[in-house]
Amino acid sequence: MSIVMSMHWPEVTPEQYDTVRDAVDWEEIPAAGGQIHVAWFDDQGLHVTDVWESQEAFETFFAERLAPAIQKAALTGTPNTTINSLHRRFIAPDINGAA
Numbered sequence: 001m002s003i004v005m006s007m008h009w010p011e012v013t014p015e016q017y018d019t020v021r022d023a024v025d026w027e028e029i030p031a032a033g034g035q036i037h038v039a040w041f042d043d044q045g046l047h048v049t050d051v052w053e054s055q056e057a058f059e060t061f062f063a064e065r066l067a068p069a070i071q072k073a074a075l076t077g078t079p080n081t082t083i084n085s086l087h088r089r090f091i092a093p094d095i096n097g098a099a
Contacts, residue, residue, distance in 0.1 A: 002035065002086035003055050010045035011077030017046055023069040027098050031065065033057025036091070046079075055083055 017039060021027070026034065033053040040047050052058040 001054065002089070003052050003058065004084050004086050005048070005050040005052060005058055005081065006084075007048040007050075007079045007081045008045065009048075009075075009077060009079035012046040012075055012079075014041055016073055016075055017041075019073050020066070020069045020075070023072065024065050026065070031057070031061040034061060036089070051086060051089060058083070 026037070034050065034057070035053060036049075036051040038049045050058070052061075
């Protein structure tokens with residue numbers, strides 16, 4: 001069952017996010033089971049919403065690829081993360097790739 005992972009991490013800066021993204025390289029080597037990744041910043045820090053084919057796929061990606069990069073980048077604080085079952089997904093036909 002597909003899941004939606006939502007995360008809010010107040011302490012992370014855009015530069016730190018980019019450092020981790022470059023280290024993990026998920027845009028060139030997509031995570032198995034990862035379907036959609038959206039990240040943004042506001043005055044409350046980093047926000048991420050992902051869609052994964054399963055919670056297990058997300059947990060595997062986190063343990064094997066993301067956590068080591070987070071540790072190496074020495075990010076501080078603890079993200080507030082929630083995981084919920086996906087009810088519906090729609091992607092506009094003209095949308096693809098990274099922005």
